[in-house]
Amino acid sequence: MTSDIDRLLNLASEQLPDTLARLKDFIAFESISTDPSHKADMQACCEWLVREFEALGMEASVRQTTGHPIVIAHDRTAAADAPHILYYGHYDVQPPAPLEEWRTPPFTMVIEDGPHGKRIVARGTSDDKGNMMTWVEALRIWKAEHGSLPARVSIIVEGEEEILSPSLLGFLKENREELSADACMISDTLSLAPDHPALTISMRGLLHAEITVTGPSCDLHSGSYGGVVVNPIHVLSRMIAGLHDADGRVTIPGFYDDVEEPPAEVLKFFDELNFDLDGFLGSVGLRGEHGEANRSAEERMWTRPCCDINGIWGGFIGEGRKTVIPSTAHAKLSCRLVPGQTADKVIAGIREYFAAATPADVEVKIDYFGGTPAVRVPHDDRYVMAARRALKRVFARDAGLKGGGGTLPLISDFKAELGLDCILMGFGMPDDLVHAPNEKFDLVCLEAGIHSHLVFLDELVSLR
Ligand SMILES: [Zn+2]
Numbered sequence: 001m002t003s004d005i006d007r008l009l010n011l012a013s014e015q016l017p018d019t020l021a022r023l024k025d026f027i028a029f030e031s032i033s034t035d036p037s038h039k040a041d042m043q044a045c046c047e048w049l050v051r052e053f054e055a056l057g058m059e060a061s062v063r064q065t066t067g068h069p070i071v072i073a074h075d076r077t078a079a080a081d082a083p084h085i086l087y088y089g090h091y092d093v094q095p096p097a098p099l100e101e102w103r104t105p106p107f108t109m110v111i112e113d114g115p116h117g118k119r120i121v122a123r124g125t126s127d128d129k130g131n132m133m134t135w136v137e138a139l140r141i142w143k144a145e146h147g148s149l150p151a152r153v154s155i156i157v158e159g160e161e162e163i164l165s166p167s168l169l170g171f172l173k174e175n176r177e178e179l180s181a182d183a184c185m186i187s188d189t190l191s192l193a194p195d196h197p198a199l200t201i202s203m204r205g206l207l208h209a210e211i212t213v214t215g216p217s218c219d220l221h222s223g224s225y226g227g228v229v230v231n232p233i234h235v236l237s238r239m240i241a242g243l244h245d246a247d248g249r250v251t252i253p254g255f256y257d258d259v260e261e262p263p264a265e266v267l268k269f270f271d272e273l274n275f276d277l278d279g280f281l282g283s284v285g286l287r288g289e290h291g292e293a294n295r296s297a298e299e300r301m302w303t304r305p306c307c308d309i310n311g312i313w314g315g316f317i318g319e320g321r322k323t324v325i326p327s328t329a330h331a332k333l334s335c336r337l338v339p340g341q342t343a344d345k346v347i348a349g350i351r352e353y354f355a356a357a358t359p360a361d362v363e364v365k366i367d368y369f370g371g372t373p374a375v376r377v378p379h380d381d382r383y384v385m386a387a388r389r390a391l392k393r394v395f396a397r398d399a400g401l402k403g404g405g406g407t408l409p410l411i412s413d414f415k416a417e418l419g420l421d422c423i424l425m426g427f428g429m430p431d432d433l434v435h436a437p438n439e440k441f442d443l444v445c446l447e448a449g450i451h452s453h454l455v456f457l458d459e460l461v462s463l464r
Helices: 003-014 016-028 036-055 125-146 168-174 232-241 264-272 277-282 297-302 343-356 382-395 409-418 443-461
Strands: 059-063 070-075 084-090 110-114 117-121 152-158 183-186 198-203 205-214 306-314 328-337 363-372 400-404 422-424 440-442
Touching: 003 016, 003 125, 003 443, 016 036, 016 125, 016 443, 036 059, 036 070, 036 152, 084 125, 084 409, 110 440, 117 125, 117 443, 125 440, 125 443, 168 409, 183 382, 183 409, 198 264, 198 382, 198 422, 205 232, 205 343, 232 306, 232 328, 264 297, 264 400, 297 400, 328 343, 343 363, 382 422, 382 443, 409 422, 440 443
Parallel strands: 084 152, 084 183, 183 422, 198 400
Antiparallel strands: 059 070, 070 152, 110 117, 117 440, 205 328, 205 363, 306 328
16 A cells, blocks of 8 residues: 555544544434434434535535435535445434343444444444445545545435435436436345444335235125135235245246346355355244255345245134134235346236136235336446455455445446436444444444545545
């Protein structure tokens, strides 16, 4: 590393107490997006962020949306031909409940000893306030030392990530010009270990539907009708049982037609992670593998689609007994989607599957609640490569490239509306208790995150 970047990394480490003081203020806002009683906290948190970005010499403002406000900032100190990076973070957090399980008050940041050294405990330390501070502090330190940044920087911090970003797409549409950039940088994902960084290079999509099976026009006495009428719960159970074949493949018509296989190189990256499947299953009390035959666990989690029943109900489920043949039966269904698949085509297949499995005297209704496509981030994109080089310089080892089995609608929104690929360079640990009581962020992760973002800026210098 150049001596100049070494100096900045040392500064970042020396200034950690100041960083923690700022993080403590950020944490103190009870910015719980799902709870309408915290509307004023959301606004106050935005105003605090604006002051922080203004203190960095940026133009910053709070923008109202149909939901919670969004904070936008721009730094205009870089050359006009410098790369343009849009940094994304979210200031909203999950509710702290159940409160009695917290060792300390959830919105008062405390530093404790933990297995990876000091750890920062409070709601939002890992997801996403602490993680977000890694790039905020890197920008602060670089700018304070050099007076300007090596990249054109825009910032978007939303307050609805934890409720699936309902206002984001509309906001991006309305402000497309202002938010255009070359790449989007997000620190809201996990590393592999404190000394093993990772970039997430794919996320699965998602669709939701509800199935209602109706038979007789009212609940029937099973003594009078049992044996001669159709039972909607039996019908629904057969339909659900038929959703997978003996090889664990989903039987919805056309389900796999458009599934894209990832490049061989990506499968090699996943293989190199030496994923501990036994430990992964053991941590939730399981031993055996399930799912599509002849696929690795990494493939089944990250690059293959799946279909799950999330809930099933109908008939009498109260205490005691009641001999009834129910009129209706219900199930909630979701599918995780992968690149190539579209939610519209998959839901059409779902309708076809249930229609074909519907016997006489039964009606099946499918309510479709919408879908989000999967996203794949090109691992050899020039900005992703810059992030990979930066992580290697800081950690002295290659970043693991992993997939994500879950869904972040904002990533497909950035791609669809702004054409941006998102660099998912997060510094959380798998044991951060994100969304749970006693959420934490390890101090080593905060420090390594700031260092990584400083070196990423250093990499951008040569990308002009
Ligand atoms: Zn988050």
